[in-house]
Amino acid sequence: MTQQLHLGAAERLKGAGLRSTAPRRAVLEALHPGGHLDAAELFQLVQRELPDTTLQTMYVVLSALTDAGLVRKIEPAGSAARYEVRVGDNHHHLICQGCGRIEDVACTIGHAPCLTPSETHNFHIHTAEVTFVGLCPDCYDATDESPEKG
Template sequence: MSSTALLPHGMEAAELIRRAGLRVTEPRRAVVEALQVSPHASADAVFQIVALSVPQTSLQSVYNALGDFEDAGLVRRIEPAGRPGLFELRVDDNHHHVICTECGAIADVDCTVGEAPCLTPSDTHGFAVHAAEVTYWGTCPDCSSAAIAAASVNP
């Protein structure tokens, strides 16, 4: 359900890392490339992908890279209820997410009304609101189709 995250036109992973003010290493490059292939991935899932191309990389190196990237604004961490933290390259646009309650598939949902923060709280309690984070929960098309098919077989 998630689309491949694209780097800015013509930009390589190494250039993106350098522009964030970080030193380019093979594990860091591989982490960016893993998130391109698998947006909304947990650190463990990123590690599984990175280990294919850089087998000497440790899980701790992946966690370190993700932490450095988050601090530098290169990745966004989302924490859906009951799920591990997930990481994505799509940052700074205040988009939201829809998550399937059956299979866990995640898709991005663009802000649909006005400029960020998308939602206007009824009471800010004095806070200067900069962003809103919304998570929609539902059933993805694949799981909905499977449920309909199962119901037609077992009425």
């Protein structure tokens, strides 16, 4: 994890040049334990603390936090966008196509971008986003592919 996670939400917002509003702090605090939450899940968590928060506010906050580099948005195919506070380390994701579980995976080799495309088209590449899709152990065990089912 990056060192910025050890700072409080207000300090992280200030460091990114953002005003420290209650909804922004609440979103950062909801994401701090880790995980990959969608806007609806975050809305439910934040609304417990700030009942007047609207879903529209949630999207505005998430956009501001993402633009400021405090939150990373990942967009798994066929799923709602997910948000996490692990930023700046060019990690990747494992996604279960059965239950939707998402796990972080360290950069595949070395430093960012850790992968080099066969053709760069003269781009100056600084990150690589890789998504590994498969089945988590629980979903795999429930399929006919599992050796225990055969």
